[in-house]
Amino acid sequence: MNKRLPAEQVSAIRRRLAAGSTSAGALNAQHGLLTTIDVASADAQVRHEVTGAGLTIGPLLEDPDVTDVVVNGPGQVWVDRGDGMVQVAPEEGDDSVRTAAGVRALAVRLAALCGQRLDDSSPIVDGTFPSGVRLHAMIPPLSASGTLISLRTHRAQVLSLEKLAQLGAIPHSLVSLAHALVEKHANVIISGATGAGKTTLLNAMLSRIAVTERILIIEESAELAPEHPHVLHLQVRRANVQGAGEVTMSDLVRAAMRMRPDRIVLGECRGVEVRDVLGALNTGHEGGWATIHANSAHDVPTRLVALGALAQMSESTVAAQAASALDAVIHVERRGAWRGIAQIATLHRQGGELVAQIAVNVHAGGVQYGPSYQQLCERLGL
The missing domain is CATH 3.40.50.300 (P-loop containing nucleotide triphosphate hydrolases)
Structure with a gap:
């Protein structure tokens, strides 16, 4: 499957997950996923877009060379692979980092994954994902340029x-x-x-x-x-x-x-x-x-x-x-x-x-x- 799931299917998967369904169950309920390749591709999209850090940031966090990923507001994604910060282009169709509302929703979702809340009454959050990735996020009006997200990856292998x-x-x-x-x-x-x-x-x-x-x-x-x-x-x-x-x-x-x-x-x-x-x-x-x-x-x-x-x-x-x-x-x-x-x-x-x-x-x-x-x-x- 070379194309992404349409927005209506993503929304349907979100609703099923919110109702307690497993990722596999939510995917099996979708029509048109006929092959194992389709299901695997859709599962990767769900992992990043629905339950993870998004289509742009999710793969970056899985890159073993990446140490830091930051979002400085809509469309402003930067990554450090050891040689300093370099700007990267958002993936096509990834509204989670392209729009102000999308970046804020992403920050709120990431905070929830860390067991934290991010809203007007709690506008700054620090947390750690189960994978060990460290999150810091801040929302306006504390940030004048929009929602800010800072992610630091966790080295899975401890070096001797x-x-x-x-x-x-x-x-x-x-x-x-x-x-x-x-x-x-x-x-x-x-x-x-x-x-x-x-x-x-x-x-x-x-x-x-x-x-x-x-x-x-x-x-x-x-x-x-x-x-x-x-x-x-x-x-x-x-x-x-x-x-x-x-x-x-x-x-x-x-x-x-x-x-x-x-x-x-x-x-x-x-x-x-x-x-x-x-x-x-x-x-x-x-x-x-x-x-x-x-x-x-x-x-x-x-x-x-x-x-x-x-x-x-x-x-x-x-x-x-x-x-x-x-x-x-x-x-x-x-x-x-x-x-x-x-x-x-x-x-x-x-x-x-x-x-x-x-x-x-x-x-x-x-x-x-x-x-x-x-x-x-x-x-x-x-």
């Missing part, structure tokens, strides 16, 4: 440290150091910009943890998926329209400490939960991991101090807690299509201020070892 080294994301000479950070229960924070590879690296690190250890992962929306048999995922819950029922990252960190964790992992440190994380890592919970947004390892102390201020922590308190709790900072960067480790640093107090001292610098010419490398090796028994 050795595989990352083969791909050039980690210098081969640093693989043993990375293993030691995990095996010696170092407390580590991974920094970097959006899309720099923080989640990919953290998945690889957590997959190295011994199978006898229990990992508790705390995130706003589940993204981390290490290959490990004993992983528990805790997710925040936003307040309802009455402003009640919120469960914050701080609430979950405190709860995790009572759940017999061998490892506490914070998907992203971005608010007052920094107080609870630093407190946990200073009270016997070793081997913790977290990520944070920062432009370099040198910027991590400033970022921690800023987050600590949100939790009413003084700069000196943050410096004392962080210098005591964190053994290393791994900074990752994105340079064109390349993503990988750019710096490894340790945190220290100097005159009451928190500073980062470089242990390793990674550049095009190779690996350069800094003043705190020996100290880090001593901590890890290397």
Whole structure:
């Protein structure tokens, strides 16, 4: 079947699905689908247009090279395959990205697939599909250019440290150091910009943890998926329209400490939960991991101090807690299509201020070892 299902058949399938029919049942009720090829083609259309992300976006999300897909309003679809954003033309007849009403309806449908609501009373949504794809959507009047949709794909296969080294994301000479950070229960924070590879690296690190250890992962929306048999995922819950029922990252960190964790992992440190994380890592919970947004390892102390201020922590308190709790900072960067480790640093107090001292610098010419490398090796028994 070379042509798409007509609009009336799509509407009929929608009604049957809404009434509880299966996809196969809804398709079998349609006249004119005579061959298995017809049914397979129609099933792909239903998967994308009726129950998925649409004829334009659906196939993009299934492309293993795609990392991000965004819709900047009607007719504005952009995709990142590792070399930056490139605009793509909407598929013919795909009104879900061609018209303002279609884009809004698509955003509402995607939010529902994530178990979220998107409407005038809740105009911003964050969610995760069962497949692991991350959704962020916003509707007018918060967005002046129309409904905005941002989708980040989830890598189905978790890459090992050795595989990352083969791909050039980690210098081969640093693989043993990375293993030691995990095996010696170092407390580590991974920094970097959006899309720099923080989640990919953290998945690889957590997959190295011994199978006898229990990992508790705390995130706003589940993204981390290490290959490990004993992983528990805790997710925040936003307040309802009455402003009640919120469960914050701080609430979950405190709860995790009572759940017999061998490892506490914070998907992203971005608010007052920094107080609870630093407190946990200073009270016997070793081997913790977290990520944070920062432009370099040198910027991590400033970022921690800023987050600590949100939790009413003084700069000196943050410096004392962080210098005591964190053994290393791994900074990752994105340079064109390349993503990988750019710096490894340790945190220290100097005159009451928190500073980062470089242990390793990674550049095009190779690996350069800094003043705190020996100290880090001593901590890890290397």
